Amino acid sequence: MTVSVDDVRAAAKRIAGRVRRTPVIEVAPGLTFKLELLQHTGSFKPRGAFNRLLTARENGHLTGKGLVAASGGNAGLAAAYAARELGIPARIFVPATTPAAKVAKLHTLQAEVVQVGNEYAEAYQAALEARDETGALLLHAYDQPEVVAGQGTIGLELLDQVGGFDTVLVAVGGGGLIAGIATALGDQARVIGIEPELAPTFHHALEAGEPVDVPVGGVAVDSLGGRRLGDLAFAAATQYTLSSLLVDDDAIVAARNELWRDHRLVVEHGAAVAYAALTSGVYRPAAGERVVVIVCGANTDPATLG
Template sequence: MSVTVVDVEAAARRIAGRVRRTPVLPVSANLSIKLEHHQHAGSFKPRGAFNRMLSAKEQGKLTGQGVVTASGGNAGTAIAYAARELGVPARVFVPETAPAPKLARLANLGADVVQVGREYAEAFAAAEEDGAATGALFVHAYDQPEIVAGQGTIGLELLEQLEAFDTVLVSVGGGGLIAGIATALGNQARVIGVEPELCPTLHQALAAGKPVDVEVGGCAADSLGARRLGALAYDAVMRYDVDSLLVPDDAIVGARLELWREYRLAVEHGTATAYAALTTNTYRPAPNEHVVLISCGANTDPATLS
C-alpha cells in the first residue's frame, strides 16, 4: 500500500482548522526552520492523529468506543489531544517503565492510561487486542496511511510558505513524518532523513533492502526510538530516493543547545537530530542551496537548556 499526494491533499482539507499552520523561521538566506514544535501537543503528530480519526468518522468507524493506541511519547499525547478535541474517549497503553511525567500528561488530556509489560512491544500488542475486543479505533503511532498523509500536510504548507527550497532535513524514528513529507513534495525538493547513530531504523532498512528490527538507545530514543521503520515509510523513501545520514549523540546534544542559545528554540533531542547534520557537516549544502529544517517536537525539559 502506498500513500499519494492526493491522500495528503485530502488530509489537508480534512484537518483544516484542527491544527496550526506553523510558521517558517528564516535563519539565513539559505536556511529556514519550519516551527512544527509549536503545533498542538508540542509535536507534528496531531496532524496524523486528526486525519486518522476524522477519516474513520467519515466512514462510520469512529464510535463511542473511541480510540486506542500504544505510545507513552509524542504520538500518545497527540492522539489523546485529538480524541479530547473530537469528544471521544482515548485509551493509551504504555509499558510499566513509562516515566511518571508522561503518564500524568496523558491523564491530564483525559486519556485512560493502561500500563502493560516492560517493553513497548507488549503495550502495542495489548492495544491491538483491546481494539479488536472493544471496537475502539486503533491508531498507530506512525505506520498507517491516514497518519502518513496527515504528517505530509507539513510539506504542502512549505510549498505555500516558501517561494523555493532545495532540500528538507527530517529527523527519522518510525518514519511517518519523512514518508508524508516526501510524498507531498515529490520531485519538487530533495528529502534527507537524519537519524541518531543509536537509532538507525531508516539506515538499516536501506542497507537490508527492507525494514528490519534494530537496537535503539541514546539521548533521542524517547522520540526517535522506534525499533523498525514503518512499511509505508520504506515504500516512500524508495519511491522518492530519500537518503539517510547518521549523527552521534554528542552532536545531537550540542545541536539542541545551539538551537536554544542562538535562536531560542526549546526543542527535544529528536528535533536537534536533523540540525546536527548541519552542525557536524554530515550534510554539506552546496553554494546557494536552500535547506529547510523540520523542527518536529518541543516535549522536553527546559531546565536542561542553559
C-alpha cells in the first residue's frame, strides 16, 4: 500500500475550494514558515479528512451510517468539520487527556464526542469497535492513502509558493503529514521528521526497520501521541530515505514561546516541534541552505504562552 504523487495531485483537485491555500512567510533569510495553523479548524488535518470523505462519496463507500474517527484532537476536529460541511454525522473518539479547548470545539462542530482511555491508541480501538458495530465509515488520523494524499497537497503548494528550497522540517506523530509531503516533493527537497524525545515513533521505526509500538508522553502528546508510526509513513521513509531528529520538552516549550514572542504565532506544542529543531541547534542548516518549517497547528490555550 503506497501513495503516489499522482494521488496527491488528484487530492489537490478534489479538495480545492474546501480547504485554504495557506500562506508562507519568509521570517529570516533562508527560513520560511508554511502557516498551516491558519487552515480550517487550526491545523493541516482537513486536507486529508476532505480527501477521505470525498473519495468515499465518489466511490459509493459512504454507508449512510456516518463516520467515526479517533484523535488526540486535531484529526477529530478536521473529521468533524469535513463531515459537517458534507452533511455526514460524525462520532469522534478522543483520549480523556485531550485539552478542553479541543473537546469544546468538537461540540461546536456538531460532532458526538466520546472520551475514552488516556492515549490515542485506546481511542482508536474504541473507534474500530464502533465502526464494526454500526457500519460507519472510518477516517484514520494518519494511516489511510486518501488522508496521506490530502496532507501531501501542502508539498504541492510549497513548490508553487516558494522560489526554491532545500529542506523541509516536519513534526511527526503518526506520520501522515511527512509521508504526504515527501511524496509530493519526491527528490526536489530533503524532508526531515522532527519528534519529541518522549514520543519517538518515527525514530524507533527507523531503528527497528519497521513500525513498532513505543511509549509516548510529554508536552506534545495531545497532537503527536500515536504509539506507532503508520505503515504508509514507513513506506515513504524507505522510498525517500527520510530521517528523524529528536527534541526535548524544554526545547519545544522554548520554541513555542519564541514563535509567539518573535512572530506572534499562537501554536500548540506539537506545532512548535519542527521549529524547535532549529532553535535548539538539533538541526543546523548549512551555509546558504533554504529551510521551510511547517507550522502545523494552533489549537492551544494562549494563556499558557510565556
